[in-house]
Amino acid sequence: MANPVVYVVEDDEAVRNALALLICSQGWEVRVFDSASAFLEAGLPPKESLPCLLLDLDLGDMNGAELQEYLQAQEHNLPTIVVTAKPDHSLARRASDAGARAVVSKPFEATDLIREIEQALRPAS
């Protein structure tokens, strides 16, 4: 069985690297993007790769909520975990409404995020 792949869309380089390190420490594969458009340009991940998306909200050109709404419109039910410094912001609510499965606020406990990712990666039974 293929290794799960965790996609990270985060514009802050330091946070992006930290997330990548944490994901690697769990033995998962990680792909990082600094913007929503870079993520979309790479092509949507194949569903059989058991992907999961860690999504920041404050992104330059297209924000996280807009990306989530786009994914919902594409009926690509990529499990998404929103990672944001403003969990109360309207963007977080929009992302949840568009199907994001969890909102994790920065800074977070590593174990909490890992648990969320594990649940997201578990194939729907």
Added chain:
Amino acid sequence: MALIDETNAWPAPMEGSHDTALLQALMDDSGLLVIVVDRNSRIQHFNGECQRVTGFTANEVIGEPVETVLSNPEAPSGTPTNPPSGDSTEEHPGLLLTRSGAGRPVCWRYKALRDEAGSSHRSVIMGTCIDTGVQPAAEEGAFRDHQIAQTTIDNALDGIITVDDAGVIRSANPAAEQIFGYQAPEMYGHNISMLMPEPHVSHHDDYIRRYLETGERRIIGIGRELTGRHRDGSLIELHLAIAEGFAHGQRYFVGFTHDIGPRKRAEREARQHLAQLARTTRIYAMDALASSLAHEIRQPLTAVYTTAQACLILLDTDQQEPATLKESLRQITRQARRASEITDQLHHFVQQGETNELAEHDCLALIDDVLLLLAHKLHEAGVWPERHYNNLSQCGTKINRVLIEQVVFNLIDNAIDAMRETAPPRVVTAAACLSACGSWCEIEILDTGPGIPEEHLSKLFTPYFTTKPHGTGQGLALSKSIVEKHGGQLSARNPPAGGAAFRLTLPLDQKCRGHA
């Protein structure tokens, strides 16, 4: 003032005279000016004609030195005007000083009054006004001119005081009496320093001497603000202009002065109000910044926290490679520093809020700092900041950094808000350059928003004018007064290329002018 005479009645008839009625008529109605002085040249008697010509009452001048009312323009300054003893049959020209400070030409002679033992304790000075020698028509004209001048002086709002070249007060008009709280005769014959507080009191004679020696003008013909002293000892803020003149071969100075206390108080209040307004606006800005900065700090904190936890996990799972761990620790250090820089910025922004001093600052660094403070807001609004700096390196301007920072902050903040509804690309440009003439620093903040509606252009800097739903309408009004307080200007326009542009100019330090 010491009052010597009890009444002002003519003293007992002189020896040998039996006709007191005749004497009284000569004294009161002959038109002769009669002053009796004691052996110290202090006035004992001042007859009706003298009172009529000078406007002083006898009580005001009795006990005063005779120089207070009678000057000898031919005598060098400082020598006694009237010898107290001896007789003079020769006529002397002189000036009888009037209440308003003008001089009435008189000619006079004097005679010692001796008692039976032949010793003299007092002298009588007798004089007549000399308005003759002038053609009647011209005399009338001169008199009319004199009257006009006198009316002007008496009714001037400015205090007008004349001093001679020894600094002795020779005249003072009613406005001057009002300002300083003295009656004019109380000032006559005294050094002008009586109207000054320390340290000028001790230096004023030096001021005059220096001017007489060097001709260097520090106040004559220039005018300046200084502090005077009221009779009650309180200090008065004054504007003083001095004119210099010559009359009868003698130099004199005329001071024109008015109380600027009320204006100064209004200025101080306006400054306090401005500072208060600046604080209020600052608090608004802080409010907006607080959430932005909280986010700004969360990013490095998240990086530090996550990286550290990932390292611990790696250590536990025996996957650690020294190279990875080392790089992670470096990352942690870098991010911790980043967080600390953000708090420094915030600290700097808050801490300097209260200072009022002007100091030399680099405008470019200031703009960079503001852009840093607004980095998050810019990012969040999808606005790209651009900087165009020209010719300004190494150039300082004397500013209150906090206030100017506030202005630049307001302008960039407004630019971001103005582009809320604008399609990308949204760009705010901070341009700074040396003005064409080389003596100004010009900072322009341009946006790519919809521009300013024509009908708003004229009201933009008016207090309480705002188009923002939660705006206070103070930002631009305050910014303009801050810039003008620095001797600069703030203006707005819609550049032909689109968007809005706000330009602020600040005077450069002398030494930077003309540098490229």
